[in-house]
Amino acid sequence: MAKVSCIHFSFISFLILILFSHSWFPLLKPGILGSRNRVFGSLSKTKVQQSKNHLTENYHHPLDPLTVKEINKVRTILSLYSPFFSFSPTIHSLTLEEPDKSRVLGSKRGHPFPPRKARVIVLSDGKSHVISVDLDLNRVTDHAINTGSGYPQITMEDMNMAVNVALSNAQFNKSVLERGVGLSDLVCLGLSAGWYGPSEEGRRVMKVQCFYSENTPNFYMRPIEGLTATVDLDNKQVVQIFNTGRNIPIPPGNNTDYRFQVQDKLPEKDPLKSISSEKSNGPNFIVEDEHIVKWANWEFHLKADQRVGMVISQARVRDSETGETRSVMYKGFASELFVPYMDPDDSWYFKTYMDAGEFGLGACSSKLVPLNDCPGNSYFMDGVFVASDGKPYVQPNMICVFERNSGDISWRHTEVILTDPKINEARRKVTLVVRMSASVGNYDYIFDWEFQTDGLIRVKVGLSGMLMVKGTSYENVYGIHNQEDLSGPLVSENVIGVLHDHYINFHLDMDIDGPNNSFVKVDMVKESTLQGQSPRKSYLKAKRNIAKTENDAKIKLKLYDPSEFHVINPDRRSRLGNPSGYKLVPGGTAASLLDLYDPPQLRSAFTNNQIWVTPYNRTEQYAGGLFVCQSKGDDTLAVWSKRNRPIENRDIVLWYTLGFHHIPCQEDFPIMPTVSSSFDLKPVNFFERNPILRVAPTAEDDLPVCRPSTSF
Numbered sequence: 274m275a276k277v278s279c280i281h282f283s284f285i286s287f288l289i290l291i292l293f294s295h296s297w298f299p300l301l302k303p304g305i306l307g308s309r310n311r312v313f314g315s316l317s318k319t320k321v322q323q324s325k326n327h328l329t330e331n332y333h334h335p336l337d338p339l340t341v342k343e344i345n346k347v348r349t350i351l352s353l354y355s356p357f358f359s360f361s362p363t364i365h366s367l368t369l370e371e372p373d374k375s376r377v378l379g380s381k382r383g384h385p386f387p388p389r390k391a392r393v394i395v396l397s398d399g400k401s402h403v404i405s406v407d408l409d410l411n412r413v414t415d416h417a418i419n420t421g422s423g424y425p426q427i428t429m430e431d432m433n434m435a436v437n438v439a440l441s442n443a444q445f446n447k448s449v450l451e452r453g454v455g456l457s458d459l460v461c462l463g464l465s466a467g468w469y470g471p472s473e474e475g476r477r478v479m480k481v482q483c484f485y486s487e488n489t490p491n492f493y494m495r496p497i498e499g500l501t502a503t504v505d506l507d508n509k510q511v512v513q514i515f516n517t518g519r520n521i522p523i524p525p526g527n528n529t530d531y532r533f534q535v536q537d538k539l540p541e542k543d544p545l546k547s548i549s550s551e552k553s554n555g556p557n558f559i560v561e562d563e564h565i566v567k568w569a570n571w572e573f574h575l576k577a578d579q580r581v582g583m584v585i586s587q588a589r590v591r592d593s594e595t596g597e598t599r600s601v602m603y604k605g606f607a608s609e610l611f612v613p614y615m616d617p618d619d620s621w622y623f624k625t626y627m628d629a630g631e632f633g634l635g636a637c638s639s640k641l642v643p644l645n646d647c648p649g650n651s652y653f654m655d656g657v658f659v660a661s662d663g664k665p666y667v668q669p670n671m672i673c674v675f676e677r678n679s680g681d682i683s684w685r686h687t688e689v690i691l692t693d694p695k696i697n698e699a700r701r702k703v704t705l706v707v708r709m710s711a712s713v714g715n716y717d718y719i720f721d722w723e724f725q726t727d728g729l730i731r732v733k734v735g736l737s738g739m740l741m742v743k744g745t746s747y748e749n750v751y752g753i754h755n756q757e758d759l760s761g762p763l764v765s766e767n768v769i770g771v772l773h774d775h776y777i778n779f780h781l782d783m784d785i786d787g788p789n790n791s792f793v794k795v796d797m798v799k800e801s802t803l804q805g806q807s808p809r810k811s812y813l814k815a816k817r818n819i820a821k822t823e824n825d826a827k828i829k830l831k832l833y834d835p836s837e838f839h840v841i842n843p844d845r846r847s848r849l850g851n852p853s854g855y856k857l858v859p860g861g862t863a864a865s866l867l868d869l870y871d872p873p874q875l876r877s878a879f880t881n882n883q884i885w886v887t888p889y890n891r892t893e894q895y896a897g898g899l900f901v902c903q904s905k906g907d908d909t910l911a912v913w914s915k916r917n918r919p920i921e922n923r924d925i926v927l928w929y930t931l932g933f934h935h936i937p938c939q940e941d942f943p944i945m946p947t948v949s950s951s952f953d954l955k956p957v958n959f960f961e962r963n964p965i966l967r968v969a970p971t972a973e974d975d976l977p978v979c980r981p982s983t984s985f
């Protein structure tokens with residue numbers, strides 16, 4: 274559920290928000306920044322990684338994010354650009370404009386890079402401008418105005434302003450006070466409004482709702498129910514107020530605080546002793562030039578992104594037989610996150626968030642907590658982002674990279690038939706994890722990309738944080754005539770956990786051994802035997818169907834009509850002649866059941882199928898479109914792929930949506946234990962044989978600390 278404010282800043286100014294003040298605007302003061310070696314890892318014994326001096330940072334790779342110096346240069350170039358002579362437009366996005374793939378693949382260390390460019394999105398005169406700035410030529414090279422629907426990402430100022438406008442409105446202010454809430458215990462949030470027809474078109478709007486923070490930092494559990502202001506951001510006016518919840522009490526706050534220091538002191542029975550999987554010899558991975566991660570047989574480019582959180586590029590794996598480094602994926606990231614709530618009320622219908630495009634997963638990212646968010650010996654990476662005045666700021670420690678001794682088995686066999694010699698072979702599994710977490714208002718999304726030595730990549734999303742809840746006069750279920758009339762289960766006194774979904778779409782630009790790939794649907798089909806042919810009546814066959822065009826690759830998952838989904842390189846064959854490939858293995862997936870013409874479903878039509886395949890097109894990055902706020906869904910994956918373009922043996926992008934239905938329960942209150950789901954990208958005939966056959970077994974000497982005490 275995301276709502277707004279990743280930003281603990283949309284709160285009105287008199288709130289004491291020390292608890293929440295994560296460093297949204299850490300200053301770039303040279304004095305407080307240390308320096309770090311260009312290479313992390315190998316022999317590093319340092320426990321605490323020093324923070325970086327971003328002021329002097331340079332780029333080393335065509336995909337490296339804009340540096341502080343470059344961002345400052347873009348701001349200077351824009352200030353000299355004639356359309357913006359007289360005023361500074363609000364910057365809604367300022368990021369690297371990645372060079373075309375062919376330029377990136379063609380560039381080599383030591384050779385000149387493709388030109389460094391920035392793509393800037395500004396709002397001016399109510400219009401969204403997309404501006405390209407060439408940092409080598411020192412000028413604007415392209416300037417387009419969005420003619421479709423939608424507005425750019427919401428800024429912190431937008432959220433603050435929405436709240437201030439609402440509270441300055443006498444009627445809204447009075448309605449808040451009438452609920453018995455003192456202004457000193459009031460928290461208001463600016464929420465994205467979605468798009469619901471002509472009444473809100475033609476102007477940028479946000480919704481404002483308020484909460485009671487008396488005696489708790491977990492104000493999310495104390496909604497001032499049924500009170501919503503719609504604010505016009507450009508005219509700075511309240512355009513509508515719904516106040517239909519006057520009779521709904523504000524839920525009590527006494528059982529909502531989740532901080533350790535306030536938990537009652539009844540000791541936890543048998544608390545776990547500390548557990549460590551530290552590597553006494555240091556990590557096995559290195560990070561070169563700030564962004565290139567190398568571990569075991571993997572190598573990839575990793576960067577923070579203000580919109581999508583983190584981006585993995587040019588993931589390559591070493592061939593187990595030849596030592597060749599082979600391309601697997603050009604680029605992978607979470608392209609949109611859609612969270613529709615299932616309540617048609619005045620104060621709830623619009624809660625159909627698209628968190629990446631509306632708020633930004635990087636913009637909302639958390640500073641990861643060492644030893645708790647990420648284990649010891651993690652490498653932490655900062656994001657260098659841009660505020661709405663065009664100035665750079667640092668989002669510290671927002672990505673961590675660590676090795677995990679998973680405790681799992683990567684392969685094994687005990688031979689029971691041959692007893693001489695006795696064979697009992699097993700190999701442990703060690704993986705490399707790249708992690709970030711975004712706190713999009715109430716909800717926390719934990720994103721993991723986990724790389725295995727057998728070539729598998731597991732992408733996992735965990736949900737934690739706070740439910741978005743609805744106030745009710747019911748204190749328990751006994752008085753409720755029909756519980757189905759509520760929009761979700763009662764999870765505490767006066768608190769309904771509203772039913773909702775989460776859909777996370779991943780943009781997976783697979784380049785298996787090069788850009789030209791095909792998508793193959795391998796269908797499992799039941800074959801019936803002929804009378805008398807066999808004692809069996811039926812068996813399964815796998816039938817390969819190569820997708821010719823986009824329509825052949827729009828997949829709705831079906832348990833009783835199963836398929837595998839392969840991306841292959843038809844020109845790269847194994848020793849046996851099988852095409853090299855990777856398969857997408859969907860995880861616990863939910864499909865959107867909303868009406869196809871429901872406005873939120875139109876905007877998030879990428880959830881109409883779980884899998885799509887499109888031809889590579891540099892402008893088609895985000896499944897929900899570039900301008901998501903109040904969009905009508907005219908620039909989504911579903912619209913692009915109506916063209917039904919050819920996709921066979923060419924550069925293709927795979928899109929997969931991981932879905933969750935969430936029926937809340939009492940355990941989700943006052944803060945949710947993490948719920949996760951994942952999908953895999955797994956090699957299929959990519960390697961000549963099991964690529965980790967030669968891995969040595971682990972002996973006790975290799976593991977200095979991890980012996981269970983019972984073994985002594």
Ligand SMILES: *[C@@H]1O[C@H](CO)[C@@H](O)[C@H](O)[C@H]1NC(C)=O
Nearest residue numbers: 440441442443446447450456
């Ligand atoms: C809201 O009303 C209170 C009480 O009348 C007043 O003190 C306060 O200034 C008002 N707030 C705003 C932002 O107008």
Ligand SMILES: *[C@@H]1O[C@H](CO)[C@@H](O)[C@H](O)[C@H]1NC(C)=O
Nearest residue numbers: 524525526527528529765766
């Ligand atoms: C919260 O406070 C109310 C009213 O004082 C009380 O009835 C209730 O038992 C308290 N709940 C908890 C969990 O302490």
Ligand SMILES: *[C@@H]1O[C@H](CO)[C@@H](O)[C@H](O)[C@H]1NC(C)=O
Nearest residue numbers: 889890891892893912913914
């Ligand atoms: C790329 O996609 C955009 C948006 O769908 C479209 O306007 C453009 O024509 C496409 N470019 C190519 C080369 O197909």
Ligand SMILES: *[C@@H]1O[C@H](CO)[C@@H](O)[C@H](O)[C@H]1NC(C)=O
Nearest residue numbers: 787788789790921922923924
């Ligand atoms: C990929 O396919 C396209 C279209 O069929 C072709 O023009 C291009 O040369 C191919 N590229 C490579 C690297 O094979």
Ligand SMILES: [Cu+2]
Nearest residue numbers: 274736775935
């Ligand atoms: Cu949820």
